[in-house]
Amino acid sequence: MPRHKGDHEARRRDVSGAVWRVLAARGFGGLTLRAVATEMGATTGLLTHYFPNKQDLLAHALTLLDERRATRPRRVAAPAAEGLAALRAALLDILPLTPEAAADNRIWVSSWDAALADPDLAAGHADRYGRSRERIRRHVAAAQGLGELPSGDPDDLAAAIQSFVLGLIVQALLGAEAFPPERQIRLLDRYLAALTTPC
Amino acid sequence: MPRHKGDHEARRRDVSGAVWRVLAARGFGGLTLRAVATEMGATTGLLTHYFPNKQDLLAHALTLLDERRATRPRRVAAPAAEGLAALRAALLDILPLTPEAAADNRIWVSSWDAALADPDLAAGHADRYGRSRERIRRHVAAAQGLGELPSGDPDDLAAAIQSFVLGLIVQALLGAEAFPPERQIRLLDRYLAALTTPC
Structure with missing residues (x-):
């Protein structure tokens, strides 16, 4: 048969689907050519046609994560929000408040190990964050x-807010019982409330 | 020769030293029986005597991390500090402000992927954090x-503070250029200052 x-x-879509399922089940630590091949019912040899080496596979997985984040519907609706309300909605949308959001975050957190072990992946992650x-x-x-937040270096404030949210994600993933959704939301709201007061 | x-x-100390060097160089994602054996100049067969499987190796690595954290000298002296000053010193002691602290944190962050993939390791990490x-x-x-922090649920405040510091560590490791030590310290101090004001 001619190949079209x-x-x-x-x-390629089949391959990407298999990569995603392996990531969801085992994280980056379990993402190997063999695991993806098994998931597809294919040979490792076929996979090396798409990914000559492990780094190519990891890079593709990160691209899939980017695409998924860019295209998935927002979990937290923020129809006409702007300013602080939009910020809050964007942060709630990231937190692991649902099983789906927890699964996405679990893959992101697991990608950090791979990124820290490889300079190219690390540079990509530095750009992403x-x-x-x-x-x-x-x-x-x-x-x-809008006068909702006091003046001050917005770069530093953004870095601080991202710190708070990333660390909350890590703790919620590693200790889900101690961080049910309502506690995550309460902690975020108290953090934002502290920011709004000129101290 | 009789074995004593x-x-x-x-x-065992040789093995632990080799595990540590592999972790420092490659993180948990690169921690395999084969890598440890190569590091020791030993066979994988010898290693399986100590670690029948990969999970045993990962568990030992986490124990080594615990021991190292418990026994290393504090990086940030806090001779007579108590209250907020002691809290600040303890947090500065964790942040990746030195190459050594960055290396330790890099290993901890890389351990999260392994922990999220294994229920026993995950339970251990939930306890640790x-x-x-x-x-x-x-x-x-x-x-x-001491009246240095407003009243409020100390459990929630501790969870919020740990969130902030963990997320700052992650960002500093993934984007060292954007997070030089002086910026990490500035962000922490502003965060603590915001906490001290009853908002």
Whole structure:
């Protein structure tokens, strides 16, 4: 049978689907060519056609994570919110408040080990989290413009807010019983309330 | 030659040293029986005598991390500090402000992937971070007793403080250029200053 571009694209989707399922089940630590091949019912040899080495596979997995984050519907609706309300909605949307959000975050957290072990992946992650801080910074600047947050370096404030949320995600994933959704929301709201008071 | 208990202990120390060097170089994602064996110039077969499987190796690595944390000298001196000053010193002692502290934190962060993939390791990590919050909670309660922090649930405040510090560690490791030591310290001090004001 002749091989068409459509076949290739369909196979790429199959591969991406298998990569995603392995990530969801085992995290980056369990993401190997063999695991993806087994998930697809294919040979490792076929996989090396797509990913000549482990780093290519990890890079592809991070790209899938980016695409998923960019295209998934928001979990927390924020129809007409701006300023502090938009910031709060964006942060709630990240926190592991639902099983789906916990699964996504679990994959992101597990990617840090892979990134710290590889300079190229680490540079990609530095960019990713820099862009994430930039998104938060825009909300902070808008809230400052509305008089909802005191003035002050919005870059530092964005970095502080991202710190708080990332650390809350880590603790909630590692200790789900101690961090039910209502506690995560309470902690976030108290943190934001402390920010709004000019201290 | 007869095998003595002393030989066994010495060999265990050799094994632990090799585990530590592999962790420092490659994180938990690179911690395999084969990597430890290579590091020791031993066979994988010898290693399976100490670690029948990968989970045993990971559990031993976490024990080594605990021991190292418990026995290492404090990086930030806090001779007579109590209350808020003691809390600040304890948090500075954790942050990746030095290459050595960054290396330790890098191993801890990399352990999260392994922990999230294994229920036993996850339970151990939930305990570890719960104990860490308890240490912070004692400082918080002391600072409240001294009138340095407003009243409020010290458990929630400890969880919030640990969130902030863990997330700052993650960002500093993934983006060292954006988070030089002086910025980490500034962010921490502003966070603590915001806590001290009854908002």
